[in-house]
Amino acid sequence: MEVNRKPFQGVINIIRFNWHFYVIAFVVLVCLAISGRLLSSDLQTVINVTIILATASVMISLAVSYYIYDLSGLYKLRWIQTGKQQQSLLNINAGFDETSKLIKQKCPDSELSICDFYNPRLHTEVSIKRARAAYPPYPGTISAKTDYLPFQDETFDQIFAILAAHEIRDEQERILFFRQLRRILKPDGQIFITEHLRDLNNFWAYNIGFMHFHSRKTWLHSFEKAGFIIKEEQKSTPFITTFILEVNGNSL
Numbered sequence: 001m002e003v004n005r006k007p008f009q010g011v012i013n014i015i016r017f018n019w020h021f022y023v024i025a026f027v028v029l030v031c032l033a034i035s036g037r038l039l040s041s042d043l044q045t046v047i048n049v050t051i052i053l054a055t056a057s058v059m060i061s062l063a064v065s066y067y068i069y070d071l072s073g074l075y076k077l078r079w080i081q082t083g084k085q086q087q088s089l090l091n092i093n094a095g096f097d098e099t100s101k102l103i104k105q106k107c108p109d110s111e112l113s114i115c116d117f118y119n120p121r122l123h124t125e126v127s128i129k130r131a132r133a134a135y136p137p138y139p140g141t142i143s144a145k146t147d148y149l150p151f152q153d154e155t156f157d158q159i160f161a162i163l164a165a166h167e168i169r170d171e172q173e174r175i176l177f178f179r180q181l182r183r184i185l186k187p188d189g190q191i192f193i194t195e196h197l198r199d200l201n202n203f204w205a206y207n208i209g210f211m212h213f214h215s216r217k218t219w220l221h222s223f224e225k226a227g228f229i230i231k232e233e234q235k236s237t238p239f240i241t242t243f244i245l246e247v248n249g250n251s252l
Contacts (some may be wrong), residue, residue, distance in 0.1 A: 001165050002097070005070070005075055007070070008066065009069070009071055010065060010066065010068070010069020010070045010192075011062055011065050011069060011070060013068075013131070013134075014062070014065050015062075016072045016129045016130070016134070017127040017128075017131050017134075019129050020126065022058070025054065025058060025062055025177050026172065028054075029055065031049050031056060032047050032050065032051055033047070033051060034197055035047070035065075035088055036048065042187040050212060057207050060128070060204075061205055061206050061207070062204040063111070064206070064239065065205075066191070067237065068237050068239055068240060072236060072237045073236070074152075074236050074237065074240060074241075075098070075099070075102055077099065077102055077106055077162075078236070079192055079194075079234050079236075079242050079244065080103065080107065080158070080160070080192070081104055081190075083159075085109045086109055086110060086111070086114075087107065087110040087111070087157040087158060088110065088155060088156045088158075088186075089103065089107060089110050089111065089112045089113065089156060089157065089158050089159075089160070090112075090113045090114070090115065090151070090155075090156045090158075090159045090160070090165055091103055091112065091113070091114050091115075091159075091160045091162070091185070092114075092115055092116075092117065092144075092149075092159065092160065092165075093114070093116050093117075093118075093161075093162075093164045094116070094117060094118050094128065094131050094164040094165075094167040095116060095118030095128045095129075095131065095167075096128060096131035096132060096135060096166075097114065097116070097135065097137060097138050097141065097230065098135070099160070100112065100114045100138040100141075100163045101138065103160065105175075110157075111166065113140075113142070113151070113156075114138050114140060114141045114142065115136075115139050115141065115142040115143070115149060115150075116143055116144065117144050117145060117146050117164075117168075118132070118143075118167075119145070119146075120223065125167075128167075134174075139165070146168055146173050146176065146177040146180070147173065147176045147177065147180065148180060148226075149173075149180045149181070149184055151184045151185070153183055153184060154183075154185065154186045154187065155184045155185075155186070156184055156185055156186060156189055157186055157188075157189045157190075158189060158190055158192065159181055159184070159185060159189070159190075159191045159192070159193070160191075160192045160194075160213060161181075161184065161191070161193050161194070162192075162194045163194060163195060163196075165177070165193055165195065166195050166196070166212070166213055166214055168192075171218075171221075171222070174222045175222050175225045175226055178222055178223065178225075178226030178228065179226045179227070181226070182226055182227050182228065185247065186231040187247060188209065189246075189247075190231065190245065191228070191243075191244070191245040191246075192241060192243070192244055192245075193219070193243040193245065194202045194236075194241070194242040194243075195213065195219070195241060195242075195243075196210070196239060196240060196241075197213055197214070197215060197216050197219075197241055198210050198211065198212040198213040198214055198215040198218075199215070199216065201238045201239050202239055205209070205239055216241075219243065223245060224244070227247060227248050228243070228245040228246065228248060229246055229247075230243055230244065230245060230248060231244045231245065231246045232244040
């Protein structure tokens, strides 16, 4: 059966899983508006401008998120190669899996494995906990550690980590994770890493929230240290990048 995303599903999930942020922002803005009435006209102007800018920032981030997650076709997963039959695929998530059903739909003849490296001790964001409560794991999902993925060497033709790997905040842990990916990838296989970047586009969209993403330089460093080269970079929107990786030495 075809899997279709609901209208506004992406932006609604963002609000649903991060509602505390929006409540805090609303309370702060209301307090500013009330306190501003007690101040001089010049300070009232400053506060009013601050309220307008803060409100605009929140609305812009939601509008961009709606564009990315609901309008852009991100979840059509166009970078996934479907020409070769009977491939062995691995989809990796960080506690919130929106893509395994879509991958299986796109590659029905391939064998799909799913693993989840979410660790409540290390990955403490409340938004992930809420997402896990709302969306149960895909059937057959395997729990894994970032420094050890429970698969044999050279198992997979393609590995996907879609909006997941940025949750590995520590650089050394991230490098160990990519070395694990290299171990379980077939010599001629490919890895697809889809992420926001800490760049100017995402700064305009998410303000200081862009600090949650890693820079392109950081990703390149992790890939290199793990023994990968970038075969290709694809932009599904100005805000989302997919790195297609191969083991160093296998590309022409």
